Amino acid sequence: MTPSQEELAEESGSLRGRTISEIRRRIISADLAQDRTFSEAALADELGVGRAPVREALIVLSHSGWVDTLPRSGYRVKAMTLNELRDLFAVRLALEPQAAAAAARRAPHPEDAAAALLAHCDLEEQGTASAQDLVTGHYRFHRRIALLTGNAEFDRALRDVLLRTERYHLLDTVVRAANDEPLPHRPLADAVITGDGAAAAEAMSRLITQDQRRTIDAIIDSDLIRSVTLTPRPRRTDAVSKGARA
CATH class of the missing domain: 1.20.120.530 (GntR ligand-binding domain-like)
Known part of the structure; x- marks a missing residue:
């Protein structure tokens, strides 16, 4: 269980609130990785809800620094x-x-x-x-x-x-x-x-x-450091290969 599951219960009264909580929980746990680009439709299917609450949730989360909006490309989890x-x-x-x-x-x-x-x-x-x-x-x-x-x-x-x-x-x-x-x-x-x-x-x-x-x-002091951008829980082999390509 991630720390957010219990603590985000205050937003569970509406579908939009529950959707915000679930997207944020997935970001915190890295189930939604920061390099991943996704659309409203794909995320709605993944969450099992309609596009409207997902769209509203992503607007809130983009304003509060959780996701970036990509013109004509959808959304991306904000990099750490x-x-x-x-x-x-x-x-x-x-x-x-x-x-x-x-x-x-x-x-x-x-x-x-x-x-x-x-x-x-x-x-x-x-x-x-x-x-x-x-x-x-x-x-x-x-x-x-x-x-x-x-x-x-x-x-x-x-x-x-x-x-x-x-x-x-x-x-x-x-x-x-x-x-x-x-x-x-x-x-x-x-x-x-x-x-x-x-x-x-x-x-x-x-x-x-x-x-x-x-x-x-x-x-x-870890393999996570990439200039100023971090990748959640990378495998060491991935870290070495990405560094070599850079």
Whole structure:
């Protein structure tokens, strides 16, 4: 299961919303590869829905940076680049510390919300979770912080940024790095739960900075790097052959 399947449930009330969620899920999981060009009709057949909801979904996704519109050729999943990754982390660093402080100021939180934050911390510290589970838990943890602010604009601004970041977190080399170097979320969880806004903002800033370094280093040190464009989960033989042709 990818991290987006549960978290995108808020868009499931309409056919267009469900179509947006499913296309975005396939992009995050690389089932829709970034080099693939497709038409509305082909994607509608693949999803088992009509062309109208697919067309509406692709308009939304093109405006929010998930797909590119190709004149007379259809659509293509937007390529992942180091520049985009740095931009996503810059947005997170600008917004998430403030969101963490805002969430802390609303303490005490419902018991189930606090328990969910702590459960992810326990998962990290046990050392037995799969790398995939850690990456999935990372998204859900940060999304819950945004929701705990009680500010719909925080959540709306961060939801798409966090989901687009997951495309990079789910690259095989980044998943391995997450397993080797899990990010410590407990100081942030404790600060949010106890209502310490300053500590929550500081812990969030530190986490995002560590995440950015770990993610970018893992990509640069791997076979994924192609100038500034990345290909999800390539086979090593493909990487070598493409590099030779370049």
